[in-house]
Each structure stands twice: as C-alpha cells, then as structure tokens.
Amino acid sequence: MIGSYSVSTRTECLQQIAQQRAMTRRSFLRSAAAVGTASRLFGFAPLRAAALPKEQKTVVVTFGGGARDEETFAPEGQENIPHLMNELIPQATFCTQVVNHGILGHYVATATLATGVYERFDNFADVAPKNPTVFEYFRKGLGRPATDTWVIAPSNGFNRIGQSDGTQFAPGFGAQVILPKHLLASALSKTSTSSAGLDFLLQDNYEDPLFTPPAVQSNVQLSGLIEMLHLSLDDFTHHAKTLSSADELSVYVMRQLMRQFAPSLLWITLHDMDIAHSGAYSLYLEGIRRTDRLCAEIWQMIETDPEYKGRTTILILPDFGRDSDFSASGNGFQHHRTGDPLSRTTWMMALGPHIRQSRTVDRPLDSLDLVATLGAMMNFATPSAKGKPIVEVL
Amino acid sequence: MHPRDLRVETFAKYPPQARSLAEANLRVLKRMPLILLSLVLRQVIRYDWSFPAEREQLLLQFEFLDHLDAGSFDALMSAFSAIPLPDELTSTDWVDHPQRFSEQLTAYLWSQNQIDNYHQTAQEYQQRLQKAFPPRPPVVPRWTIVVVGRGSQPSERPLFRRLLPRGTLFTQIDPAGGLELLLDAVRLRAQQHPLEYGHWYIEGGEPHPEAAAVPGLTMMSYNRLASAAKQEFALLNRFTKRASPGGTVGVEAVSSYIAGLGPEDLNLKGTPADAALRNFEVNILTQGAGCQIYSTTFVQWASRECLHRAQPLTLLARFATRQSDAPMEQLLARDPLVQPQDKAGSLIDADMGAYYTWINQSRLADAEQSRFLAWFEDHGLACAIAPPLPPGRISTAPITMRRVLDAMA
Numbered sequence: 001m002i003g004s005y006s007v008s009t010r011t012e013c014l015q016q017i018a019q020q021r022a023m024t025r026r027s028f029l030r031s032a033a034a035v036g037t038a039s040r041l042f043g044f045a046p047l048r049a050a051a052l053p054k055e056q057k058t059v060v061v062t063f064g065g066g067a068r069d070e071e072t073f074a075p076e077g078q079e080n081i082p083h084l085m086n087e088l089i090p091q092a093t094f095c096t097q098v099v100n101h102g103i104l105g106h107y108v109a110t111a112t113l114a115t116g117v118y119e120r121f122d123n124f125a126d127v128a129p130k131n132p133t134v135f136e137y138f139r140k141g142l143g144r145p146a147t148d149t150w151v152i153a154p155s156n157g158f159n160r161i162g163q164s165d166g167t168q169f170a171p172g173f174g175a176q177v178i179l180p181k182h183l184l185a186s187a188l189s190k191t192s193t194s195s196a197g198l199d200f201l202l203q204d205n206y207e208d209p210l211f212t213p214p215a216v217q218s219n220v221q222l223s224g225l226i227e228m229l230h231l232s233l234d235d236f237t238h239h240a241k242t243l244s245s246a247d248e249l250s251v252y253v254m255r256q257l258m259r260q261f262a263p264s265l266l267w268i269t270l271h272d273m274d275i276a277h278s279g280a281y282s283l284y285l286e287g288i289r290r291t292d293r294l295c296a297e298i299w300q301m302i303e304t305d306p307e308y309k310g311r312t313t314i315l316i317l318p319d320f321g322r323d324s325d326f327s328a329s330g331n332g333f334q335h336h337r338t339g340d341p342l343s344r345t346t347w348m349m350a351l352g353p354h355i356r357q358s359r360t361v362d363r364p365l366d367s368l369d370l371v372a373t374l375g376a377m378m379n380f381a382t383p384s385a386k387g388k389p390i391v392e393v394l
Numbered sequence: 395m396h397p398r399d400l401r402v403e404t405f406a407k408y409p410p411q412a413r414s415l416a417e418a419n420l421r422v423l424k425r426m427p428l429i430l431l432s433l434v435l436r437q438v439i440r441y442d443w444s445f446p447a448e449r450e451q452l453l454l455q456f457e458f459l460d461h462l463d464a465g466s467f468d469a470l471m472s473a474f475s476a477i478p479l480p481d482e483l484t485s486t487d488w489v490d491h492p493q494r495f496s497e498q499l500t501a502y503l504w505s506q507n508q509i510d511n512y513h514q515t516a517q518e519y520q521q522r523l524q525k526a527f528p529p530r531p532p533v534v535p536r537w538t539i540v541v542v543g544r545g546s547q548p549s550e551r552p553l554f555r556r557l558l559p560r561g562t563l564f565t566q567i568d569p570a571g572g573l574e575l576l577l578d579a580v581r582l583r584a585q586q587h588p589l590e591y592g593h594w595y596i597e598g599g600e601p602h603p604e605a606a607a608v609p610g611l612t613m614m615s616y617n618r619l620a621s622a623a624k625q626e627f628a629l630l631n632r633f634t635k636r637a638s639p640g641g642t643v644g645v646e647a648v649s650s651y652i653a654g655l656g657p658e659d660l661n662l663k664g665t666p667a668d669a670a671l672r673n674f675e676v677n678i679l680t681q682g683a684g685c686q687i688y689s690t691t692f693v694q695w696a697s698r699e700c701l702h703r704a705q706p707l708t709l710l711a712r713f714a715t716r717q718s719d720a721p722m723e724q725l726l727a728r729d730p731l732v733q734p735q736d737k738a739g740s741l742i743d744a745d746m747g748a749y750y751t752w753i754n755q756s757r758l759a760d761a762e763q764s765r766f767l768a769w770f771e772d773h774g775l776a777c778a779i780a781p782p783l784p785p786g787r788i789s790t791a792p793i794t795m796r797r798v799l800d801a802m803a
Binding site: 076101102103104105118120121122124275277278279280281282283285286325326328329331332333334335338339 | 690742757
C-alpha cells in the first residue's frame with residue numbers, strides 16, 4: 001500500500017530525500033553526459049576568472065511554478081528540457097540540491113529569494129518584503145542609479161517585490177519592477193490595436209484564477225516606461241500578437257531593457273509552467289518546454305549583446321518544486337501545497353565567464369544563499385541576508 | 395470558545411445525523427485540541443452526506459478515542475496541543491465553519507513555519523489510528539479500470555510507461571466491443587457484490603448509454619456537471635463584485651464562499667436517496683482546481699476523491715477530450731462542451747491521470763490484491779496490473795479484452 005490516505009503527510013527525512021534527489025540529479029546528468037558531453041561535464045574545465053572584467057553584470061532567472069525532476073532531469077523528463085541539458089548545463093556549474101524551507105507560494109517565495117530571509121507574509125497580500133532586497137543592497141552598496149537594476153515579474157501580485165517595506169532599510173534604493181502583462185494591458189488601452197487574441201498574455205496567475213490581484217501602483221508611470229524603453233505603443237502591441245505566452249512577453253521586455261539600459265542586475269521570473277494548477281499535464285509540459293527554450297534564448301541574448309557578452313553571470317533556479325506523486329495529501333504535479341521534500345527541493349545552475357563549466361555541486365544549499373552569493377559575486381554587502389555565499393560559483 | 399465549552403446546543407445548526415453524532419461523542423470532542431477538533435468537525439458536519447466508508451472510519455475513530463484512558467488520550471493529543479494558536483483564530487466560529495477555520499489555520503501554520511510540524515503530528519496521529527483499527531480489506535479485490543484516449547489518435551509519446559513497471563503491457567488487444575465488455579464486467583461486479591456507493595462510473599464526456607441501466611452503479615459525468623460549474627463561476631463573479639466593487643477580494647473570502655455552496659446553489663437536483671452523490675459532486679466542483687474547465691482534470695480528480703472517500707469495490711473512469719487551452723477568463727465564461735478539443739493534449743493528460751488513479755487505488759486497504767487496467771479506447775494497447783500478471787512484461791500476441799480480464803482475475 002502506498003502511503004495511505006491521511007489528514008496530511010510529512011516525512012521526517014527531508015534532508016535525506018533532498019540528498020537522494022541531488023544524487024539522482026547528478027546521475028541523470030551523468031547519463032546525459034554519456035551521450036556526448038561526458039568529457040565536458042566531468043572533465044576539469046579551467047577557470048576563466050583571469051578574464052573577469054570589472055563591470056560585471058548578473059541576470060537571475062527564476063521559475064515560478066516549479067518543475068519536478070520527473071518532468072525535467074529524470075530520464076523520461078529530459079526530452080522536455082533539451083536546451084538546458086544540451087546547451088546550458090555543459091557550460092554551467094550545477095547545484096543539485098537547493099532546499100526552500102519557507103512558504104511555498106510564488107510571490108512570497110520569490111521575495112524570499114530576493115531578500116535572503118524567509119519572508120512570512122500572505123502570498124496573496126499586497127505587501128512589500130519585510131527584509132531588504134538584493135536590489136537595495138546592490139544600489140546602495142555600489143551607488144548605482146535606479147536604471148541599473150530591474151525586475152520583470154509575471155503577475156500584478158509581484159509589483160512590490162523591488163523594494164522592502166522600509167522598516168529596515170531607507171526607501172529609495174529599490175529595483176524598478178516591470179509587469180509586462182500590466183504594461184501590455186495599459187498599452188492596449190492607449191492604442192488602436194484590438195485586444196482580441198491577446199487575452200492569453202494577460203492571465204494574472206494560475207494558482208487562484210478567481211483571485212482579484214491588488215491594484216498596481218508602480219513608481220514608474222506607464223507612459224514613461226514605454227518611452228524609456230524606446231517602444232512605440234503600436235509596435236509593442238503588434239509584437240505582442242506574435243508571441244505565444246506571457247513568458248515570451250516578459251523575455252521580449254527583458255530584451256528591450258537590456259538594449260536601453262543594460263542593467264547590471266536584472267531579475268526575471270517566468271511563470272508559464274504554473275498552468276499546472278489547472279491539472280492538465282500536457283499544458284504543464286508545454287510550459288516547461290517553453291521555459292527551457294526561453295532560458296536558452298536569454299543566454300543567447302546575453303552572449304550576443306556587447307554590453308553583456310563575456311561579463312555576465314546568469315543564475316537559473318526554480319523558486320521551489322511541486323508536490324510528489326506519492327504525497328497522499330497532494331495531487332502530484334498539480335500543486336505545491338504539501339510541503340513535502342520534493343516540493344521543497346530544487347536546483348540552480350550558474351553560467352558565466354568566471355563560472356567553472358561542467359561542474360556539479362552536491363552539498364545542500366538553501367534558497368537563502370542566493371542573495372549572499374550575489375553580494376559576494378558583485379561585491380556589495382548583504383547584512384540582513386541569512387544565507388551563505390555559494391563558494392563554488394564565486 | 396474553547397473545546398471544553400462545547401454543549402449539545404452548540405451543534406444546533408448541524409444537519410440532523412451530524413448533530414446526533416456530535417451529541418453522542420460530545421465527551422470526546424470536548425477533550426480534543428482545537429486543531430484536531432476542527433478536522434474532525436469537518437467530517438462530522440458533512441456526516442449526513444458521507445459515504446458508508448467515511449462514516450465507518452469516523453465512528454471507529456470516536457470509538458477508539460472514547461476507550462482510551464486519560465493518560466493515553468492526552469499523550470495522543472499532546473503534539474496537537476503543543477502547536478500554539480493565536481486568539482484571532484480560536485475566536486472564530488470554528489463549530490459552524492470548520493472548513494473556513496482550517497483554511498485560516500493552514501495560512502497561519504505556513505506563516506509561523508509550523509506547517510511541517512503540523513503535518514508530522516497529523517501523520518503520526520493517522521498512523522496511530524491505523525494501528526488501532528487497520529483498514530478492513532474489501533469483500534473482493536478492488537478493480538479499477540481507466541479508459542483513456544477517446545477521440546484521440548496515437549502519438550509518438552508512449553502510453554502507460556509509468557504503469558508498465560508494475561504491470562503487463564498488451565499491445566495487440568482486439569478493441570472491438572471493448573468498452574461494452576468492460577461495462578459488462580462492472581455490471582457483473584455490481585450485481586454480485588451489491589454495496590451502497592460500492593461501484594462507480596466516472597465519465598469525462600457523455601456517459602455510455604448502457605451505463606444508466608446498470609443497477610447499483612453510481613455514475614457522474616463531466617457533461618452533466620458542466621452547467622453546474624458555469625453556475626459556480628457565475629455565483630463567484632457575483633460574490634466578488636458584491637464583496638468589493640472594483641477592488642480586491644481575498645483568497646480566504648473566496649474560499650469560504652465556495653465552501654458554503656450546496657447542490658441547490660449549483661442547480662444540482664436529485665432525490666434524498668442520492669444526496670451523498672449530489673454533495674460529492676459539489677465538493678468535486680468547489681474543492682478541485684481545473685476540474686470545472688477541463689474534463690481530463692475532472693475525471694482524474696473525481697476518481698481520486700472517489701477512491702479516497704467512497705473506497706469503491708469497482709471504479710470505471712473514462713477520459714474524453716478536453717477543450718483547448720484559452721485565457722482563463724474565457725475558460726471560466728464559455729461553454730466547455732462546444733469548444734475546439736485538444737485531442738493530443740487530452741491523451742497526455744489522461745495517461746498521467748491513469749497513473750495517478752493507480753497510485754490512489756494503491757493507497758487503499760489490500761492494495762496488493764487489487765486489479766488495475768488502463769486501456770487506450772478503440773486501440774489495441776492496455777496495461778494490466780494484477781497479482782497473476784508479471785510486472786514489466788510486454789505481450790505482443792493478439793488477444794481479446796475478455797482474455798485480458800480473465801488473466802487479471
């Protein structure tokens with residue numbers, strides 16, 4: 001009998017299972033390596049730190065929606081992530097075990113990633129993170145202007161993620177947050193372009209489609225933002241019609257940001273795969289495949305942009321996982337509500353000029369480690385962040 | 395209110411049988427910590443519409459707790475008691491709205507980093523109950539049959555690959571009359587082992603016409619419930635507009651409103667005799683995510699809940715195609731039965747749904763003796779999991795569906 005039905009389930013051995021998953025991910029990688037990348041993956045690639053330029057840039061890509069091993073790094077899942085497997089991992093340091101001990105809601109978990117402290121607010125509340133964000137540390141620590149760090153976020157609920165609530169850090173150093181869906185909706189209202197056929201880009205979230213998100217109060221006026229990005233409203237809305245998902249819109253906006261401002265710290269959260277909440281497995285797989293493709297596109301954007309090429313580190317990580325098939329209180333891939341070990345355990349990959357290629361890191365890491373790592377990587381202090389720098393990517 | 399303050403009249407708003415049950419077990423209820431009590435009251439308040447298997451488990455639980463000596467009782471409750479609760483939670487109306495209390499409790503536990511502790515405590519409690527009264531095996535081995543792919547064509551993606559390690563894959567089944575034969579098998583089991591809510595047929599499209607005539611077969615279908623799902627969305631829209639015109643409505647408020655909906659609200663009509671089924675259907679539509687808009691999700695979720703709650707002897711779950719993806723606003727507003735269908739995606743959904751249904755069957759008593767069959771409708775492919783069949787084997791010999799069933803018996 002498989003873990004019988006119960007009020008709720010929770011195994012005691014989070015760490016043990018996390019470790020098992022890490023080793024399994026490593027063996028998945030090994031199996032993939034055997035078909036063509038073995039020499040790169042397990043060889044000792046030279047550090048390129050000597051070539052590290054001074055003006056380093058960092059791009060953080062998170063997945064809101066979580067992807068499980070079954071659909072990604074497991075043998076049967078690798079068909080869904082050909083770009084990660086064949087293009088990015090051979091160039092990356094891959095951390096096989098990143099554990100999120102916090103609340104498994106996308107906004108609060110992403111806020112946790114951005115502050116390095118487990119945020120405890122209501123995932124659906126219109127609140128800013130309580131603790132200072134990495135964007136504030138970055139701007140204040142390095143004296144950078146507002147245009148040097150941006151967040152591209154998937155839903156209106158994320159509109160406060162760029163700056164903490166001000167109780168621990170003086171306001172005015174946050175990142176500017178772009179909500180592409182909000183941008184598009186506003187642009188549509190100002191142009192002659194019909195919104196017909198663009199509704200699919202405007203879905204706010206999949207976790208609770210009936211929830212009314214808070215009204216967005218952006219510091220940056222929409223018209224100003226469009227102008228800053230040198231976008232024609234018509235071009236923007238027409239281009240939107242060529243896209244197939246909200247995440248593609250986010251990546252499009254990211255490209256404009258890179259061209260116009262070349263920010264040094266750029267954070268994008270992808271969200272398509274969270275369609276899993278609808279219970280349609282095929283749509284979840286589509287979301288994963290699209291995310292896989294977009295990650296490769298983002299890396300291509302970096303590698304082909306003179307402002308970024310050769311001086312940019314990219315960190316890619318899901319915010320957390322999704323429920324295990326065998327957690328009796330959950331319903332498998334559909335949600336992330338049980339807090340079971342697989343829903344908490346995920347991975348991270350890092351690519352860049354000073355990142356050792358084809359390396360795996362199996363020791364357990366914490367989601368909180370991201371901020372401390374970014375601080376150490378870019379040379380700014382993160383005094384309130386609780387995690388530790390991941391030395392293997394420094 | 396504190397649990398020790400519970401009185402007979404406290405349960406005045408409960409349905410009749412639930413009220414009697416609460417009164418009969420008042421002594422036990424008063425001694426429970428609020429966290430556990432709220433979970434138990436969630437079961438008590440729906441007792442009038444519970445399935446026999448659920449009733450039996452609840453009664454056994456009360457009997458077990460009532461016979462514990464004071465020391466053992468307190469020891470069993472201590473882990474629940476040790477989880478602190480804020481006044482704003484304990485002062486809510488957890489007697490009449492235990493579901494709402496549970497939602498608020500969950501949010502609180504997450505916010506206080508207590509959710510893992512709670513899960514651990516709940517699991518240990520459950521294990522203690524199972525040790526005290528082990529699940530009773532069914533009178534005959536359980537059978538679950540999952541039919542996938544109605545209206546879909548084979549794809550390059552292999553079907554049943556998650557099931558194969560547990561069963562035998564047949565690749566050359568004669569599909570002619572397969573569904574009718576499976577329905578006959580279900581009919582025979584319902585006839586030979588009559589049991590209230592013991593034999594189920596869950597359909598993702600239009601039910602097979604012969605199924606309605608099977609005595610003792612509980613039937614539910616997506617097509618029949620689609621209008622109820624639309625009604626649910628209409629009511630929700632009305633609620634959110636009324637609750638906060640142009641503003642924000644909290645998730646908890648929406649959840650509480652949904653939890654309060656009954657069969658009448660969703661225009662689900664029936665007789666007193668099938669009140670349990672009507673309420674089950676409401677639970678499916680109001681507690682499941684996506685099952686209102688996608689028929690594939692509906693079949694998977696309804697099968698899960700059916701196995702969990704009714705613990706049937708027989709389940710026939712048949713997937714159909716679902717409507718194509720669209721913006722959520724459209725999905726919530728339009729009629730799913732007249733939309734273009736995503737045939738390829740539906741087959742993938744159903745394949746995963748079959749696997750989940752096997753997992754859920756495997757959670758029930760005597761799972762080792764259970765039989766499970768997943769069949770690609772109108773095609774020659776099926777995976778059968780049964781004690782007589784070797785796992786992981788692929789049979790390429792031509793065979794009839796009848797012989798597959800015989801081999802599983």
